[in-house]
Amino acid sequence: MKMKLTLGLAGLAALALASGLALPPHAPASPAPAADAAAPVAGTIVGMRRLTEAQYRNTIADAFGPEIRVAGRFEPIVRPVHELIASGARGSSLSPSGLEQFDAMARGIAAQVFGPDHRDQFVPCRPADATRPDAACARAALAPIARYLFRRPLTADEQALYVRMAGDATTRNGSFDKGLELALAAMLVSPRFLYVIETAEPDPAVPGGLRLDNRSRAARLSFMLWNTAPNPALLDAAEQGRLTDPAQLAAIAGRLVQSPRFEQGVRAFFADMLLFEKFDNMAKDPLVYPYFNQDVAQALPEQTLRTIVDHLLTRDGDYRDLFTTPHTYMTRSLGALYRVPVRRSQGWEPHAFAPGDDRAGLLGQAGFLAMYSHSGRSSPTLRGRAVRELLMCQPVPDPPPNVNFTAVQDVGDKAMPTARIRLDAHNTDPACTGCHLITDPIGLTLERFDGIGGFRPDENGTAIDISGGLDGAKFYGGSGLGQALAKSPDTTLCVASRALEYATGRSGEEVSPLVEDLDRIFATKGFGIRALFLQVATMPETWRVAPPSSHATAAATPGIAARR
Amino acid sequence: MPKRTFPLPRSGRLAIAASALLALGPVAPPLPMAAPAIGEDAPRALPAPPADGVMGFVVEQLVPPVIQGKDACPDGPALKIKDAFLAQLPPDERARLSLKANEPELTRRWHADIFGPNNTNICSQPDLFDRPLLRTVQSRQAWGLDLDSLGDDGCANEEFTSPHGQTGIDNQEYRVMGCTLEWRGVDGVQGDIASGTRQFHASGEWTQVILLRGVDSLQDDPEVDVIYANTPDRPMTDSTGRFLPGASFSISDKAPRHRNALKGRIANGVLTTQPQDIRLTQTWGQGGARDIRGNRTKYDYRKARLQLAFQPDGSVTGMLGGYRPVWDVIQSPSIGGPGAALVAGIDCAAVLKTLRKHADGLRDPATGQCTAVSSALQLRAVPAFVNDSPQGKTR
Numbered sequence: 001m002k003m004k005l006t007l008g009l010a011g012l013a014a015l016a017l018a019s020g021l022a023l024p025p026h027a028p029a030s031p032a033p034a035a036d037a038a039a040p041v042a043g044t045i046v047g048m049r050r051l052t053e054a055q056y057r058n059t060i061a062d063a064f065g066p067e068i069r070v071a072g073r074f075e076p077i078v079r080p081v082h083e084l085i086a087s088g089a090r091g092s093s094l095s096p097s098g099l100e101q102f103d104a105m106a107r108g109i110a111a112q113v114f115g116p117d118h119r120d121q122f123v124p125c126r127p128a129d130a131t132r133p134d135a136a137c138a139r140a141a142l143a144p145i146a147r148y149l150f151r152r153p154l155t156a157d158e159q160a161l162y163v164r165m166a167g168d169a170t171t172r173n174g175s176f177d178k179g180l181e182l183a184l185a186a187m188l189v190s191p192r193f194l195y196v197i198e199t200a201e202p203d204p205a206v207p208g209g210l211r212l213d214n215r216s217r218a219a220r221l222s223f224m225l226w227n228t229a230p231n232p233a234l235l236d237a238a239e240q241g242r243l244t245d246p247a248q249l250a251a252i253a254g255r256l257v258q259s260p261r262f263e264q265g266v267r268a269f270f271a272d273m274l275l276f277e278k279f280d281n282m283a284k285d286p287l288v289y290p291y292f293n294q295d296v297a298q299a300l301p302e303q304t305l306r307t308i309v310d311h312l313l314t315r316d317g318d319y320r321d322l323f324t325t326p327h328t329y330m331t332r333s334l335g336a337l338y339r340v341p342v343r344r345s346q347g348w349e350p351h352a353f354a355p356g357d358d359r360a361g362l363l364g365q366a367g368f369l370a371m372y373s374h375s376g377r378s379s380p381t382l383r384g385r386a387v388r389e390l391l392m393c394q395p396v397p398d399p400p401p402n403v404n405f406t407a408v409q410d411v412g413d414k415a416m417p418t419a420r421i422r423l424d425a426h427n428t429d430p431a432c433t434g435c436h437l438i439t440d441p442i443g444l445t446l447e448r449f450d451g452i453g454g455f456r457p458d459e460n461g462t463a464i465d466i467s468g469g470l471d472g473a474k475f476y477g478g479s480g481l482g483q484a485l486a487k488s489p490d491t492t493l494c495v496a497s498r499a500l501e502y503a504t505g506r507s508g509e510e511v512s513p514l515v516e517d518l519d520r521i522f523a524t525k526g527f528g529i530r531a532l533f534l535q536v537a538t539m540p541e542t543w544r545v546a547p548p549s550s551h552a553t554a555a556a557t558p559g560i561a562a563r564r
Numbered sequence: 565m566p567k568r569t570f571p572l573p574r575s576g577r578l579a580i581a582a583s584a585l586l587a588l589g590p591v592a593p594p595l596p597m598a599a600p601a602i603g604e605d606a607p608r609a610l611p612a613p614p615a616d617g618v619m620g621f622v623v624e625q626l627v628p629p630v631i632q633g634k635d636a637c638p639d640g641p642a643l644k645i646k647d648a649f650l651a652q653l654p655p656d657e658r659a660r661l662s663l664k665a666n667e668p669e670l671t672r673r674w675h676a677d678i679f680g681p682n683n684t685n686i687c688s689q690p691d692l693f694d695r696p697l698l699r700t701v702q703s704r705q706a707w708g709l710d711l712d713s714l715g716d717d718g719c720a721n722e723e724f725t726s727p728h729g730q731t732g733i734d735n736q737e738y739r740v741m742g743c744t745l746e747w748r749g750v751d752g753v754q755g756d757i758a759s760g761t762r763q764f765h766a767s768g769e770w771t772q773v774i775l776l777r778g779v780d781s782l783q784d785d786p787e788v789d790v791i792y793a794n795t796p797d798r799p800m801t802d803s804t805g806r807f808l809p810g811a812s813f814s815i816s817d818k819a820p821r822h823r824n825a826l827k828g829r830i831a832n833g834v835l836t837t838q839p840q841d842i843r844l845t846q847t848w849g850q851g852g853a854r855d856i857r858g859n860r861t862k863y864d865y866r867k868a869r870l871q872l873a874f875q876p877d878g879s880v881t882g883m884l885g886g887y888r889p890v891w892d893v894i895q896s897p898s899i900g901g902p903g904a905a906l907v908a909g910i911d912c913a914a915v916l917k918t919l920r921k922h923a924d925g926l927r928d929p930a931t932g933q934c935t936a937v938s939s940a941l942q943l944r945a946v947p948a949f950v951n952d953s954p955q956g957k958t959r
Contacts, residue, residue, distance in 0.1 A: 290802030336800050336811040341949035345797055345814055 046210060046545045047198040048191075049223075049505050050077055050092040052085065054268055056194075058228035060109060063148045064122070068112045072105035074098075076277070082395045083507055084272045084498065090505040099189065106188030110181040119177055127176040133167030134176060141180055142166065142187075150192045151219045151229055153239075162187065196223060200545045210545035214238040217249070221537060224503045225256040227268035246538065253537035257530040263313055266529060267305050273498045274390055276301050278371055285376040289452045292370070295333035296452070300367035303329055306348065307362065312529040319495055319527040323361040323391075323482040326353040337366055337454055358466075361482035363387070363446065366453025372443075373451035377411045380419055380443030387442045391485060393494035393508060396439060400431055417460035420444055441469040445481045492527055493519045503536045506546065514541050609876050610782040610833055617779045620950030621880055622799050623765060623772040624807040627758040628738065629707035629883075629942040630747055631727065636705075637743035642698045644745075644909030645686070649674040652696075678905045685902040686913050690894065693913035700918065701742035708735030708940035709871055709885030711839075711925070718887075719934035721924040734938035736922040737888060740915070746908075766805065768798035769847045773813045774870075774880070775950040776828075776835070782874040783833055790826040790837055791815070791952060792870065794845050799948075809878060809947040817953040821845065822862065826870065835872045835880070842868040842886060861895050864888060866926055866936060870943070878947040887925030887936035890916060 051059070053074040060070050075098030077088045094102070113122055123141045127134035142162050146154045154162070162183045170179030187193055196219050200210035212220065218238035222230035230238070234252070242248040256262065270276075279301045284292040306329040311317040317325065330351040335342035338359065342349060353359045362368055363383075372382040388394040407416065407425040416422045423440055427433045445468035450456050458464055466477040470484045485491050496519045500511040518535060525531030536542055613619070630636075643651060650658050650670075661670040678686045686693045706724035710732040724733035741747050749755035764770040775791040795813040802808055815823055822844045828837040844863040868886025875881060894912045897904035904910045923934035 286803045290808055291800070293800070332797070332812050333800065335949070336808060339810040341951070342812040343814070343951050 042201040042213065043199050044210065045197055046200040046212070047090060047505065048195045049086070049089040049198070050094070050195050051193075052077060052089060052227075052268070054271075055223055055227055055229075058226075058264065059149070062228050062231070063145065064109070064113050064118070068109055068118070070105055071108055072101050075101060079275070079277070080507070082389065084501050085277070086272055086502045087505050087507055094194070102194060103185070103189050106185040107181075109188060110184040113184060114177045114181045119180075123177070123180065130176050131170075131174045132176070133170045133179065135163050135167060137176070138163045138166040138180060138183070142183055145184065146187055147235065148229060148232070149187050150190070151196070151235065152215045196220070203544060205540065206544065211244070211540075212543045212545070214241055214243045217243040217543060220503065220542075221253060221256060224537065225253070225265040225533060226259070226261045227265045228261075244543075246540075250534075250538045253534055256537075257534050262530070262533075263309050265533070266309060266313060269499065269502050270305065270308050271301070272502060273495070274304070275371075279367070282371060283375050284370070284452055288376045289450070289454070291337045291454055292452045293333065295331070296337055296366075299331045299334050300365075300370060302348075303331075303334060304362060304365055304367045307365065310350075316528055316530070319492060319522075319529060319532070320486040323363065323485040323491070324479075326355065326357065326360045327351075328353070328359075328365065334366065337452065339455065356479055358448065358478040360479055361485075363482055363485070364449070364478045366449075369446060369449045369453035370451065376451060377409075378419060378447060378449065378451045380423060380447060381408075381436060381439050382443070383446050384439030384441070384443035387481075387485070388439060391494060392488065392490040393497055394438075394490065397435055399435070403432060404429065412460075414460060417462040418464055419447055419459065420465055442481060444468045445476065446478050448477065489519075492522055496522050496532060499532050499536050500542070503533075503542055510546060514539075610874050611876065611878060613779045613782055617777060619776040619779055620813070620948045621774040621776075621945035622795070622807060622811065622813055622948040622950075623774065623943060623945045624799070625762060625944040626765060626772065626884065626941045627754075627761050628741070628747055629940060630738070630742060630749075630755065630758075631703070631705055631707065632748070632752050635703040636701045637699060637748065638702055639699055640743075641745050641748060642700075642743040643911075645677060645905055645911045646670075646674045646909055648696065648911060648914070649677055675906065678902055685905065687894070687897045687904045687910065688901045690898070690913040690916045695911055695914035695917060697921065698740060698911070698914050698918040699743045700922070701739045706733050706735045706738045706742070706940075707883070707942065708733040708738065708938065709869065709883055710734060711867065711869075711885055711887065711938050717927045718925045718938075719923060719927060721922060721938075733940075734885070734924065735940045736924050736937040737893060737919075737939040740918045740922050740937065741893065744915075746910075762805070764846065766799055766801060766807070768796050770845075771795050771797065771799060771813075772844055773815060773948060773950045774872075774945055775815070775952060779830070782830065785830040788828045788830060788835060790828045790835070790870065791823060791950075792826060792842060792844070793823040793953075794821060794847075795950075796847075807946050810949070812949040812951065814951040815953040816845075821953070823953060828870070830874075833874050834882070835870065835874070837870045839867045839869050839886075841866050842884070861892075861899070864892055865939065872943065872945070879945060881944045882942075883940050884943050885938070885940040888939045889926065889936050890919040890923055893919055893937065 056074065057070050060068055075095060077085050077092045079085045079088050080091075112118060122145065123137070125134075125137040125140045127137045139159060143154060143159060146158070146162065165186055166179035166183035168179070169182035170176050173179065191197070196216075198216040198220070199213050200216070201213040203209040203211035205211075215235075215238045218230040218234045221243070222228060222234055237243055237248070237252055243252065279297070282297060282300075286292065307325065307327065308322065310327060310329070311322055311325050312319065315327075328351055329348045330338065330340060330342045331348055332342050332345060335351075340351060342351075353364075358364055368386070369378070369383070372386040373379050374382075385396045388396050405426070408419070408422045410416070410422070411419075413422070416425055423436065423444075427436050427440075445466050447459070447464045448456060448466055456464070468475060468481065470481065470488065471490075473484045473487070475481060475484050493515055497508055497511055497515045500506070500514060500518060501508055504511065518532075518539070521535050522532050525535070650661065653661065660666060661673070680686075680689065680692050684692055686695075704725055705727055707726055708724060710723075710730070711734040712718050712732075721734075721736055722739075723731070724735055724738075725731050726733050738747075745755060746757050747755045749758075761770070765772065771794065773791075773793055773795045775793070777789040777791075779785060779788055793815040796816050796818070797811075797813045799813075800808040800811045815821075824840070824842045824844070826837040826840055826842075828835050830836075842863070842865045846861045846863065848861075863884075865884060865886030865888060868884065870882065870884055872880040872882035891898075894915050897908070897910045897912050900908075900910075905912065919937055920933075923936060924938050925934055926936035927934050
């Protein structure tokens with residue numbers, strides 16, 4: 001954790017230099033772990049999380065309107081092995097080329113905001129002379145924007161800096177609006193915007209401990225639940241100190257999870273939990289899978305997210321039933337792949353599978369089935385591994401480097417016509433058997449779906465055996481697998497852990513002591529996603545800065561060490 | 565055969581573009597042309613009908629069924645305007661004009677055959693031009709349907725026999741057009757019309773769907789309701805251009821829309837509809853920038869019927885047969901105007917004159933002359949989900 005923080009602050013320093021902005025006086029120039037301090041200091045920086053692409057885009061849209069285009073390439077945040085991108089964001093620095101991209105995007109956004117089509121929305125005053133600096137008017141335009149972007153009011157020094165920056169640019173360009181444009185562009189590459197910098201204060205409940213302060217709570221709440229920057233009402237609540245009051249925090253968080261904008265947060269959470277960034281690189285052989293095209297590729301993650309949102313939010317459903325729900329959504333292109341009728345020529349329409357259909361639940365969806373397949377063939381092993389790792393939080397070891405895949409790759413071998421037969425041959429190697437025993441009995445139940453999730457009754461003319469098992473339970477097909485997962489306690493423990501990791505940016509190891517209690521409360525609330533996130537948002541542990549012992553423990557785990 | 569046999573616009577540039585489009589065609593390999601399934605034994609292993617009796621299809625192929633080989637056109641293909649001009653010259657003059665050095669003179673002289681007084685031209689006003697008849701199909705074999713077996717008011721004409729031995733085949737359009745390069749092609753496989761038509765059916769411009777209701781058996785069913793209609797939806801295709809089964813389509817509910825409600829029966833695995841006029845639109849460019857000045861054409865088949873055999877893979881193959889007004893056959897190059905003649909070399913006046921000579925249907929009571937030619941199109945359709953238009957009206 002310490003190393004992550006140092007790397008993050010190195011990036012911060014680089015950005016600060018690049019944007020010509022000094023860190024505010026209350027921020028220490030280097031991290032000060034609580035254990036090293038004689039006494040906790042209010043305002044101590046205790047964490048930094050880089051905005052994800054979606055968070056950046058959502059913030060810009062909220063601040064300036066959806067018509068402002070964000071054009072550019074975002075340097076990806078690296079996902080730590082078996083963890084969330086939300087955790088990776090805590091240790092994510094920026095390369096020079098990544099910063100150049102942010103700079104180009106910032107200039108593009110600023111040019112639109114203070115361009116002729118939009119400037120009247122954001123400049124509440126008329127400069128005395130449109131060709132000369134006007135500090136008062138610049139301050140009036142920039143201060144509200146900065147509060148939104150930095151998630152706090154500007155300090156007097158910062159305000160003076162940006163007003164001076166605007167004035168200098170106005171003098172050089174002979175345009176007041178151009179001056180504002182440059183100042184806004186500078187804000188948009190500031191580390192105060194690109195990173196959520198979390199600061200802490202002494203925790204009255206834990207002598208010597210720290211807890212996130214109100215402003216940091218506002219940001220964490222908003223990004224966790226709405227995946228965007230806090231709105232003015234939430235910032236007001238933070239500035240009034242209401243977010244450290246448990247009752248008021250619960251009331252505010254309750255309103256946030258009941259808002260329609262919680263959908264944005266749920267989408268972001270599951271996109272992170274289910275590794276949706278992999279969709280960007282999914283490729284299929286068009287000769288093997290003619291139904292796979294650009295429309296299908298774009299629709300696959302959206303279908304899964306719509307199913308999740310429909311079940312968990314619209315229907316307020318039980319998380320466990322995500323594995324068995326017959327309800328989903330279709331487009332014309334997906335309908336062809338699923339071989340179901342779709343009435344609407346454009347867009348999405350609801351669809352319900354017949355009772356007992358193997359398509360029911362997330363695992364019967366083409367998105368999951370295609371993602372965990374190869375470009376030209378299905379893969380029971382990849383599918384089984386994904387179930388273990390993504391839905392049950394049970395990491396599966398990588399295959400040894402010298403493994404022989406010949407038997408499983410030859411899908412045209414008439415002597416071994418099905419994946420089950422090929423895997424049986426492959427698993428005669430004892431080095432392979434151990435791992436395959438924990439993945440393949442899961443994945444083989446989905447073998448009637450090919451490498452893009454299309455139904456197939458047989459493989460190479462041979463009937464497909466879809467019997468399988470999970471932790472002692474025996475069943476058939478995707479329908480049986482869905483029911484087994486719905487009954488498994490590991491699925492709810494997993495999503496509870498992921499929710500806590502997502503909120504705090506901590507690793508699974510770090511949050512593990514809290515998960516069983518969280519899962520128990522989750523159960524009492526009917527495994528509703530709103531209840532889960534509300535619980536995460538209101539439990540004091542979410543806001544406590546992890547004690548030094550926790551850091552040490554985390555640093556000693558292989559997963560954490562690997563990140564260094 | 566589709567109404568727009570030679571889809572060429574009026575301007576030269578567009579004409580070249582359209583010709584290139586047809587010449588290149590889609591990437592799809594040609595489908596077998598020799599066996600439109602009619603006359604074959606009924607397939608033995610047909611799938612069970614759906615529980616609700618509803619079946620949908622999207623038409624992948626609707627092309628003139630040309631029988632390749634040298635028997636049909638022993639004297640070679642029908643001549644283009646330039647070749648027809650040279651053919652009428654004395655040998656010495658023909659040889660002189662064929663020299664490269666004399667190409668400008670040759671061009672000027674054969675182009676003169678295309679234009680008439682008052683800005684008229686051979687394709688826009690073909691009746692004003694007197695041209696020799698086209699070379700026609702000489703063999704006795706053709707694919708098609710026996711359209712006049714029930715007796716009608718047509719004109720006598722020599723009928724064909726199908727390659728499977730069925731007699732009484734009515735397909736005078738094939739007799740007239742079957743030696744043109746656009747139909748026959750130069751490679752012994754298929755002409756540009758097949759690939760070009762297929763492209764229009766794949767684009768949503770001419771795309772058609774078939775919806776069957778009340779199907780109790782694919783083997784024998786005395787009464788089936790058939791909707792044969794246009795859809796604006798673009799079919800999904802594989803990397804070779806073949807239509808993928810299982811996609812959804814909506815019957816068009818915007819003008820010009822055509823939704824033909826037909827009555828049919830299934831006997832021995834073959835669906836046959838009762839004779840009825842069938843109209844299906846041919847939109848050009850979906851009414852947008854590609855729309856050729858708003859011109860639209862249509863398949864206009866009079867006293868028409870579908871004859872489709874169910875296949876074990878779920879598709880249907882067969883024929884659309886009926887009588888086409890002779891003008892329809894040249895409507896596309898007529899819209900193209902001089903471009904069709906100058907660039908594609910189509911002799912619209914000769915085509916129309918020959919069509920009239922062989923017209924065998926829709927006798928005009930006033931003149932006693934027939935005004936339409938018997939016609940047949942080979943049809944293949946793959947399974948699809950077809951959503952009927954909300955109003956369900958025929959227009």
